[in-house]
Amino acid sequence: xxxxxxxxxxxxxxxxxxxxxxxxxxxxHRFLIDCGEGTQVRLRQHKVKFSHIKHxxxxxxxxxxxxxxxxxxxxxxxxxxxAPLHIxxxxxxxxxxxxxxxxxxxxxxxxxxxxxxxxxxxVLLYADDQVEVTTIPLKHRIYTNGFLFKELPGLRKINKIxxxxxxxxxxxxxxxxxxxxxxxxQGQIIANSKLTLDxxxxxxxxxxxxxxxxxxxxxxxxxxxxxxxxxxxxEDRKDLALKTYHSTAKQAAMIAKQAxxxxxxLGHFSSRYNSLDPFLEEAKTVFENVQLASDGMVxxxx
Amino acid sequence: xxxxxxxxxxxxxxxxxxxxxxxxxxxxHRFLIDCGEGTQVRLRQHKVKFSHIKHxxxxxxxxxxxxxxxxxxxxxxxxxxxAPLHIxxxxxxxxxxxxxxxxxxxxxxxxxxxxxxxxxxxVLLYADDQVEVTTIPLKHRIYTNGFLFKELPGLRKINKIxxxxxxxxxxxxxxxxxxxxxxxxQGQIIANSKLTLDxxxxxxxxxxxxxxxxxxxxxxxxxxxxxxxxxxxxEDRKDLALKTYHSTAKQAAMIAKQAxxxxxxLGHFSSRYNSLDPFLEEAKTVFENVQLASDGMVxxxx
Numbered sequence: 001x002x003x004x005x006x007x008x009x010x011x012x013x014x015x016x017x018x019x020x021x022x023x024x025x026x027x028x029h030r031f032l033i034d035c036g037e038g039t040q041v042r043l044r045q046h047k048v049k050f051s052h053i054k055h056x057x058x059x060x061x062x063x064x065x066x067x068x069x070x071x072x073x074x075x076x077x078x079x080x081x082x083a084p085l086h087i088x089x090x091x092x093x094x095x096x097x098x099x100x101x102x103x104x105x106x107x108x109x110x111x112x113x114x115x116x117x118x119x120x121x122x123v124l125l126y127a128d129d130q131v132e133v134t135t136i137p138l139k140h141r142i143y144t145n146g147f148l149f150k151e152l153p154g155l156r157k158i159n160k161i162x163x164x165x166x167x168x169x170x171x172x173x174x175x176x177x178x179x180x181x182x183x184x185x186q187g188q189i190i191a192n193s194k195l196t197l198d199x200x201x202x203x204x205x206x207x208x209x210x211x212x213x214x215x216x217x218x219x220x221x222x223x224x225x226x227x228x229x230x231x232x233x234x235e236d237r238k239d240l241a242l243k244t245y246h247s248t249a250k251q252a253a254m255i256a257k258q259a260x261x262x263x264x265x266l267g268h269f270s271s272r273y274n275s276l277d278p279f280l281e282e283a284k285t286v287f288e289n290v291q292l293a294s295d296g297m298v299x300x301x302x
Numbered sequence: 303x304x305x306x307x308x309x310x311x312x313x314x315x316x317x318x319x320x321x322x323x324x325x326x327x328x329x330x331h332r333f334l335i336d337c338g339e340g341t342q343v344r345l346r347q348h349k350v351k352f353s354h355i356k357h358x359x360x361x362x363x364x365x366x367x368x369x370x371x372x373x374x375x376x377x378x379x380x381x382x383x384x385a386p387l388h389i390x391x392x393x394x395x396x397x398x399x400x401x402x403x404x405x406x407x408x409x410x411x412x413x414x415x416x417x418x419x420x421x422x423x424x425v426l427l428y429a430d431d432q433v434e435v436t437t438i439p440l441k442h443r444i445y446t447n448g449f450l451f452k453e454l455p456g457l458r459k460i461n462k463i464x465x466x467x468x469x470x471x472x473x474x475x476x477x478x479x480x481x482x483x484x485x486x487x488q489g490q491i492i493a494n495s496k497l498t499l500d501x502x503x504x505x506x507x508x509x510x511x512x513x514x515x516x517x518x519x520x521x522x523x524x525x526x527x528x529x530x531x532x533x534x535x536x537e538d539r540k541d542l543a544l545k546t547y548h549s550t551a552k553q554a555a556m557i558a559k560q561a562x563x564x565x566x567x568l569g570h571f572s573s574r575y576n577s578l579d580p581f582l583e584e585a586k587t588v589f590e591n592v593q594l595a596s597d598g599m600v601x602x603x604x
Contacts, residue, residue, distance in 0.1 A: 012380050013342040013373070037373045038340045040315040061405040063376040067369070071315070071339045074365040078314050092405045099401060103363040103394045105444045142407045 001026045001151065001203050001301035003226070006042035008267040008293040010232050011064040017295055018042055019064035020209055020268060022228070023053075026149055027130040032056045033147060033207050039068035040075050046296075050079055055126060057133070058089030059209055060144035061096070070100045077108050084111040088125050090143050091118040117145060122220065130154075136220045138211035141245045146209065148221065151202035162195045203301050206261075209268050212242065213251035218258035225301060227261045228293060230268035234282055237270075249279040253286035267293035303328045303453065303505050303603035305528070308344035310569040310595040312534055313366040319597055320344055321366035322511055322570060324530070325355075328451055329432035334358045335449060335509050341370035342377050348598075352381055357428060359435070360391030361511055362446035363398070371395075372402045379410045386413040390427050392445045393420040419447060424522065432456075438522045440513035443547045448511065450523065453504035464497045505603050508563075511570050514544065515553035520560035527603060529563045530595060532570035536584055539572075551581040555588035569595035 002025040007018030019036025023046070030052045032039075043050065056072075059065050069087070076085060085108075087093065094114040101107055115125065117135065126133040129152065136146035155177035163173075168190070172182040181192050206221040209230040221227050232246035241248050249266055256264040264287055266279055273279075276292050283290040291299075304327040309320030321338025325348070332354045334341075345352065358374075361367055371389070378387060387410075389395065396416040403409055417427065419437065428435040431454065438448035457479035465478070470492070474484040483494050508523040511532040523529050534548035543550050551568055558566040566589055568581055575581075578594050585592040593601075 011376065013346050013377055015343060015347050037370065038343065041317060041340065044315050045317050061402075062408065063373045063402075063406060067373045067376075067402075068339065071365045071369045074313065074369075075315055090405075096401055096405055099398055100363075100365075100369075103392075103398055103444075104365060106364070142405075 001205070003205065003228075003299040003301070004046055004048075005265075005267070005293045005295060005297040005299070006039055006046070007036050008269065008295050008297075009064075010268045010270050011062070012271045013037075014271060017271075019068075020059075021068065022207065023048060024149055024205060024207075026205070027151055029055070029131060031133070031149065034059055034065040034209070035068040035072060036064045037067040037071075040072045042295075043072075050076060051081060051083060053085075054083060055086045055088065055133075057125070057147050057207075058087065058093060059138070059146060059207070060140060060142055061090055061092060062142065062210070065209070066093075070097060073097060073101070073108065073112070074104070074106060076110065077106060081108075081110040084113055086113045086115060086126075088115040089117065090145075091116045118143065122148075136206060136208060136217070138208060138217070139214050139245060140210045140212065144210060146211070146220075147207045148224070149205045149207075151204065153202050154199035156192070156196040156199055159195055159197050166190050166195065168195060205301070208255075210246055212245040213247050213254070215255075215258065218255050221255065221259045221261060223260055225262040226265060226299065227256060227259070227263075228265040228267060229255060231266040231279055231283070232268050232270045234273070234278055237272075249282040250286055253283040253290060256283075256287040256290070262289065264290040265293045265299065266290060303507070305507065305530075305601040305603070306348055306350075307567075307569070307595045307597060307599040307601070308341055308348070309338050310571065310597050310599075311366075312570045312572050313364070314573045315339075316573060319573075321370075322361075323370065324509065325350060326451055326507060326509075328507070329453055331357070331433060333435070333451065336361055336367040336511070337370040337374060338366045339369040339373075342374045344597075345374075352378060353383060353385060355387075356385060357388045357390065357435075359427070359449050359509075360389065360395060361440070361448060361509070362442060362444055363392055363394060364444065364512070367511070368395075372399060375399060375403070375410065375414070376406070376408060378412065379408060383410075383412040386415055388415045388417060388428075390417045391419065392447070393418045420445065424450075438508060438510060438519070440510060440519070441516050441547060442512045442514065446512060448513070448522075449509045450506065450526070451509075452506045455504050456501035458494070458498040458501055461497055461499050468492050468497065470497060507603070510557075512548055514547040515549050515556070517557075517560065520557050523557065523561045523563060525562055527564040528567060528601065529558060529561070529565075530567040530569060531557060533568040533581055533585070534570050534572045536575070536580055539574075551584040552588055555585040555592060558585075558589040558592070564591065566592040567595045567601065568592060 006021035009017040021039040206227040229252035231249040308323035311319040323341040508529040531554035533551040
């Protein structure tokens with residue numbers, strides 16, 4: 001499980017900082033989360049194979065989270081994509097994209113599936129036997145969701161030393177992985193617990209951008225391993241944060257503490273701050289295990 | 303008169319090359335021509351004051367010429383712009399921008415004027431006493447215009463040595479600039495031609511992207527000082543150029559030669575070519591005075 005920060009800043013343009021976009025690699029998936037202007041160039045910089053992206057999750061329809069999507073969809077077409085692309089985002093996203101494709105007379109030659117959202121409560125967006133993705137309803141100026149990515153419990157691991165000792169045939173391994181007991185060569189039943197090890201603990205990642213501070217958010221992200229939370233402002237601009245439905249570094253840390261998460265990543269910094277050190281300092285007064293997201297940063301969950 | 307190439311490549315994304323966008327400085331105006339994704343970052347790189355841009359000309363609604371516009375419009379709002387912004391582009395551009403602003407619930411706090419185009423013939427887009435901008439109808443897969451920027455003839459220049467010699471009072475200079483004869487202190491009429499010099503020759507710039515080759519284009523750009531013309535392909539892909547309504551370097555040079563222009567700039571290169579030298583070589587077989595546009599290039603018309 002690996003997270004690449006493609007863009008860590010808020011809306012106004014920077015020469016060397018991009019607006020919000022992240023790539024989450026989880027159990028063989030590559031999920032793109034938000035897609036600010038220039039995301040496709042960032043993907044190129046990180047040598048991401050475009051064809052590996054099958055699901056894109058858009059938190060809300062402000063430009064710094066969304067205006068890179070039309071170009072990326074066009075690029076997929078130019079690259080000859082055939083695999084379906086799933087776009088999960090607020091109601092209206094389909095109308096916008098289809099209008100742009102119509103005006104360009106450039107319909108995709110691959111299936112484009114829109115999954116539009118307008119639920120106020122958390123909903124399941126994607127699930128297979130490995131991973132589950134749900135929304136985290138946020139409080140922003142327009143309808144906005146964060147996303148919770150959860151690995152599902154994996155299969156039990158074969159304890160090779162034990163299976164050799166008990167002479168368990170390889171044909172029984174599938175049963176063992178599922179947690180079942182098996183028979184040895186002499187027809188004797190061996191308990192699963194003697195032959196297997198616990199699976200790796202499933203990990204979880206919460207993406208929360210953009211949002212005003214509201215304490216109930218902690219319930220939705222309770223105990224996650226890593227949470228990205230926006231911190232557009234510091235406490236010196238708490239009023240402005242309130243007015244614009246954004247958070248301060250301290251407020252993000254308060255959610256982290258209350259939810260007892262593992263690690264907090266801060267991002268979506270306002271360009272009014274020349275130094276980001278105060279974001280770290282302010283958050284640490286509340287929650288110790290915090291890092292600043294930065295463009296190009298690769299966070300390894302191992 | 304100065305042209306800054308903000309992006310010189312065609313659609314697929316590059317780490318260090320941007321899609322089409324140019325900034326033309328002409329008689330105190332700063333005209334933005336096309337606005338591919340990432341143009342606002344390029345403007346920042348070139349330290350262009352955003353508030354100086356009052357007119358944006360969009361050739362057509364393909365993403366690599368247009369998908370930087372919604373973000374730029376949003377940024378103007380964030381920067382507190384109050385001055386009107388004029389957007390000249392194909393019919394449909396207003397619907398697209400207004401939909402994106404509506405979905406973001408981010409109406410501009412400055413007047414946004416759309417000048418939508420669907421004329422097949424050349425039309426006047428802008429004129430004052432200094433400059434004139436007209437469309438150059440092109441032949442592309444969708445409705446597309448190039449743009450012709452022309453300085454208007456300036457006022458005659460005072461010949462200071464002559465006006466001193468004839469003791470012409472400064473109060474008469476305005477008449478002289480307008481080409482009128484004036485009286486000297488003795489009431490004698492002095493011919494304007496004795497007291498003034500010809501104004502600087504007005505210069506012109508033609509922007510032609512994207513277009514298939516059609517010889518009639520030469521009429522529209524006859525005698526311009528500088529013409530930017532797309533050359534997506536070389537002659538080795540002439541068939542592909544025809545099919546996709548693009549031009550080869552040679553075809554661009556044929557227009558330049560036929561129109562007897564001063565200088566040809568080539569751009570909108572397909573990313574399938576690793577080296578651009580052959581574009582220069584191919585064009586030079588037809589028209590000698592040719593340069594390749596490149597990101598960041600500043601072309602000074604002096």
